[in-house]
Each structure stands twice: as structure tokens, then as C-alpha cells.
Amino acid sequence: MNATRSGVVEKLVTKAVMERNLIEEGDRILIAASGGKDSTVMAWALSRVRPAIRKNYELAAVHIASDFCACCKKAPLEKQLAEWGISFADISVPIIGRLKPGRAMNCYWCSTQRRMELLKHAVERGFNKIALGHHLDDIIETFFMNMTAKGELSAMPILLKYRKYPVSIIRPLAFVEERQIIACAEEKGLLNAACTCPFGVNSSRKIIRARIAGFTGNSGAIKRRILRSVDRAGLLAGE
Numbered sequence: 001m002n003a004t005r006s007g008v009v010e011k012l013v014t015k016a017v018m019e020r021n022l023i024e025e026g027d028r029i030l031i032a033a034s035g036g037k038d039s040t041v042m043a044w045a046l047s048r049v050r051p052a053i054r055k056n057y058e059l060a061a062v063h064i065a066s067d068f069c070a071c072c073k074k075a076p077l078e079k080q081l082a083e084w085g086i087s088f089a090d091i092s093v094p095i096i097g098r099l100k101p102g103r104a105m106n107c108y109w110c111s112t113q114r115r116m117e118l119l120k121h122a123v124e125r126g127f128n129k130i131a132l133g134h135h136l137d138d139i140i141e142t143f144f145m146n147m148t149a150k151g152e153l154s155a156m157p158i159l160l161k162y163r164k165y166p167v168s169i170i171r172p173l174a175f176v177e178e179r180q181i182i183a184c185a186e187e188k189g190l191l192n193a194a195c196t197c198p199f200g201v202n203s204s205r206k207i208i209r210a211r212i213a214g215f216t217g218n219s220g221a222i223k224r225r226i227l228r229s230v231d232r233a234g235l236l237a238g239e
Contacts, residue, residue, distance in 0.1 A: 005183040030127040033061040038133035047084035157238030
């Protein structure tokens with residue numbers, strides 16, 4: 001691996017996979033492909049790290065299309081994934097249509113419905129792991145959101161093993177900053193296929209993100225120390 005922007009992401013994904021044992025011999029990994037920069041860069045990285053981690057594993061991707069967002073450019077996404085040896089499936093889910101009368105659309109409802117469909121698809125097709133594109137900034141933001149909004153200390157586990165399902169969740173981008181993902185996507189020409197959720201424009205996550213930027217000065221070193229402290233508290237390992 002070299003010192004290019006994509007090389008940095010590849011190195012950090014390799015580090016996360018090896019340190020956290022995210023991938024084991026014979027794994028069948030389902031990538032949650034939103035069509036955005038995070039999951040697309042993750043798919044690229046997972047297709048690249050085989051020589052470094054010395055494991056044989058299968059990669060496939062699934063895109064969950066909703067009834068409120070059709071911005072994902074599926075054709076170029078499928079073509080790009082195919083170039084990396086990753087098969088592609090597309091599922092349509094009426095996320096707004098499943099809302100009970102009087103309920104408003106929100107990020108929690110959407111993520112819950114998507115996660116349920118991901119688990120169903122993975123179990124039915126024999127995948128034992130689902131790879132999500134959450135990165136270092138997502139993990140830190142979630143930690144502070146849970147603390148300030150819910151009054152609890154919790155975060156996104158890098159590896160989550162379900163008890164009810166024969167499936168684990170992995171987050172290979174856990175050590176990668178969002179700006180590093182953007183730089184990698186720019187270098188690899190992946191941003192032209194990225195989409196953005198219309199409900200995330202004024203989300204509470206953006207408010208937390210701005211506050212974190214304020215007290216960290218957007219320092220990567222400080223963010224990594226925060227991540228380390230969250231890890232030492234045992235919040236990045238889940239059962």
C-alpha cells in the first residue's frame with residue numbers, strides 16, 4: 001500500500017479488520033450499499049485488503065431503495081461494484097408507507113427499517129456478516145448524541161454479534177475520518193455516483209458535528225483520542 005489518499009484509507013481499513021478480527025476465513029459479507037461515498041469507499045477497500053489480511057471471503061452488496069429517495073445512481077454503482085468483483089442486489093422498501101397514522105418520518109425509523117431488511121436479506125441468503133459504512137466521525141457523533149439526548153453512554157460497536165440472528169455487524173471504516181473518505185473518493189473518482197438523503201439536511205447529527213468541530217478544532221489527533229477513550233470504556237465492542 002502506498003501513501004496516496006486511497007492508500008491511507010486502505011491501510012486504516014486493514015488495521016481495523018486485523019485488530020478487531022472483523023473478517024474471518026470463509027466469511028460471506030453483505031455490504032450495505034447506500035450509493036453514498038462512505039459505503040462505496042468501504043466496498044472498494046474491502047475488495048483491496050485481501051492480500052494484507054490473508055483471508056478468503058466473499059463480498060456482495062445490496063441497495064435498499066426507499067419510497068422517499070430515488071437519487072442513487074444504481075447503474076454506475078452496480079458497474080463500479082462489478083469491477084471490484086462484488087455482486088449487486090436492489091430491494092425496494094416502503095419506509096414512509098410503513099409509518100403508522102400520525103407518525104412523522106425520522107432518521108431512527110428509517111435506519112430501523114433498513115437494518116431489518118438487511119438482516120432479513122443476509123439471513124435468507126446465507127451471509128454471516130453485514131458491513132456498514134460508518135466512519136470514525138459517525139462513531140464519535142453517535143457517542144455524544146446518545147449522551148446529550150438520551151443520557152446514556154453508548155456508541156456504535158466496531159463488531160456487533162447478534163444473539164437472535166446468525167449475523168454480525170462490522171464497521172471497517174471505524175478508524176477512518178470522513179475527510180479521508182472524501183479524499184479517497186475524489187482520488188478514485190467515486191463522488192459522481194454518491195447520493196444524499198433529503199431527511200439528513202437539518203438533522204441533529206449536523207448540530208453535534210458542528211459542536212465537535214468547535215471543541216476539537218477538527219483535529220484528527222484529538223478525534224482519535226476521543227475514539228480511544230470510548231474504546232477503553234468498552235463501548236466499541238458489542239454483543
